[in-house]
Amino acid sequence: MRPPQPPAKRVPQAVEQPKPAAKRVMAPPRRMLKSDPRQTSSLDRPARDPAGPAARLQQLGRGFKLSFGTLGQDRVIEGEARQKMAKSVDADANRLKLIKRLYDGHPAIRALSAARGAVDRAFKAQTNEYPDRGVRLFMVDASKIDFDQWTVEQIDKAVAEQLTEFMQYMDGHRQTYRQAVEKLQAQWPLVLAAAKQKLRELYRESDYPLASELPVKLYCNIEPVNLSVSGECQHLPPALRQEVMRLYEAKFDQAAKMQEEFVISLFSKNIEDMINSLKQYDATKDADPKAKAFFTDATVFKVHAAWNQFKQKALKYGILKGTALEKAFQQAMTTMQNLAGKTSSLPKLLREDRPTREKVVEQMSHLSETIAKLAVKGGRRQLILPSKPAGS
Numbered sequence: 001m002r003p004p005q006p007p008a009k010r011v012p013q014a015v016e017q018p019k020p021a022a023k024r025v026m027a028p029p030r031r032m033l034k035s036d037p038r039q040t041s042s043l044d045r046p047a048r049d050p051a052g053p054a055a056r057l058q059q060l061g062r063g064f065k066l067s068f069g070t071l072g073q074d075r076v077i078e079g080e081a082r083q084k085m086a087k088s089v090d091a092d093a094n095r096l097k098l099i100k101r102l103y104d105g106h107p108a109i110r111a112l113s114a115a116r117g118a119v120d121r122a123f124k125a126q127t128n129e130y131p132d133r134g135v136r137l138f139m140v141d142a143s144k145i146d147f148d149q150w151t152v153e154q155i156d157k158a159v160a161e162q163l164t165e166f167m168q169y170m171d172g173h174r175q176t177y178r179q180a181v182e183k184l185q186a187q188w189p190l191v192l193a194a195a196k197q198k199l200r201e202l203y204r205e206s207d208y209p210l211a212s213e214l215p216v217k218l219y220c221n222i223e224p225v226n227l228s229v230s231g232e233c234q235h236l237p238p239a240l241r242q243e244v245m246r247l248y249e250a251k252f253d254q255a256a257k258m259q260e261e262f263v264i265s266l267f268s269k270n271i272e273d274m275i276n277s278l279k280q281y282d283a284t285k286d287a288d289p290k291a292k293a294f295f296t297d298a299t300v301f302k303v304h305a306a307w308n309q310f311k312q313k314a315l316k317y318g319i320l321k322g323t324a325l326e327k328a329f330q331q332a333m334t335t336m337q338n339l340a341g342k343t344s345s346l347p348k349l350l351r352e353d354r355p356t357r358e359k360v361v362e363q364m365s366h367l368s369e370t371i372a373k374l375a376v377k378g379g380r381r382q383l384i385l386p387s388k389p390a391g392s
Contacts, residue, residue, distance in 0.1 A: 053256040053318040054249065060317070061137035061255070062163060063130065063225035066123045068116055069217045071209065073102060102207055104198045106191045108184040112218070115180035119173045119220060126166060128313055129258035131251055135225050138166050139317070163224075170222050177220045185214045227251075256319055263314045264375045267306040267329055268368065274299050275364050278350065278357050297347040300336070307333050325374050332367045335360070 103109050127136035145158045184191070188211040196203045209217055229248050233241055277299045284293035310329055315321050339346060339356060350357050 051318065053259075053321075054252040056317040057128065057137060057139075057255050057259075058249065058252040060140045060142055061128065061130070061227065061252070062140060062159075063132075063135050063227040064123075064127065064138050064166075065134045065221075065223050065225050066120065066136075067134060067219075067221050067223075068119075069219040071103070071217060102195060102199075103191065104194060106187075106194055108180075108187040108191060112177075112180045112184050115177040116220070119170070119177050122173045123170060123222070126169065128317075129255055129262055130227075131254040131258065132225075135227075137255065138163065167222065174220050174222070178215075181215055181218045184218075185211050188214065256317075259314060259317075260319050263306075263310045263320070264325065264371070267303075267310055267332075268371055268375070270302045270306045271332060271364055271368050271371075274303055275361055275368065278361050281351070282354065282357060295347065295351050300347045300350070303332075303336065323374075325371065328367055328371050328374060332364065335363050335367070 124136065127138050130137050140159055140162055144162070145155055147155065150158070192205075192208055195208070229244060233244050236244065277295050281293045281295045284291050307329065310320075313319075315326065320326050336346060339349060339360065350360065
């Protein structure tokens, strides 16, 4: 029998200490002021100015699409009615395209059109241009977000708050549109009666929806559109990945160009309208000193509104910044501001003082010609790039 063995001496084992938590490296926000982590390496695509207009639209823009349902205003005239109308003008029915208008300007239809126009204008006022049909860019206000210090979650929440405010603002206009649809629904029997009286034998009940179908047919939707490149693209072959990125970035190059053209056209049009209104004002006075001539305050205010659009929708993102066009626009505004201490007093001054009117017409006409020469080259609208410094 073996003698009992002494108990084995317990050897203390090293206790594995928990590893310090790795310092969290925050990924840059999607399409913000830093490069998108889902985009390919800079070696796979051409160099691009990260602070340029297209890059800023790409970094800060969020896609939204506005869409409406319609009733359809026209129908092709078929059958016996078509043959009868062709015979009345001695024509071949097969060669004629005969159209009938289903709705003849009923007040409820006009009110619906006005409500739709209000939604569309509000949507465009809050967004920037984008080349895809029906899609526009809601621009995140970067001044309200600290991209260097905030976490991705904080940034996402701040962006979400801005998107929520935008959607709630648009929902107010959509509600007005829905109310117009409800009023049309209530007056639908009268709309059909007016159409029947107008079209007579061409009226077909089957051409018109039921009143209960109107809310579905006359929808008004605002939906987000994902403009990002999908994460799967990083696994594509380099050549294909580069082509995908080229097409993706080209959309924002085009968006910057479209936004540029919009602000140039808006500013130029409002300046031209003011010039023409002042000329017409003097022409009316010259023809008959007792005649009542009109020059509205809105003519001046529209120029100032166009200037604000230029600052908020172009300069803010580097579009046309530092260009000769910016200087020309600034000169136009300086001219107006020097005439009157504040915008509200300028229309009254222009109506009462002819020398001031003539001075404004002369200076604004010169600026209008300058803007036209700068904005158009060779008959085609050109992207205006900042002038190079002298000696460069």
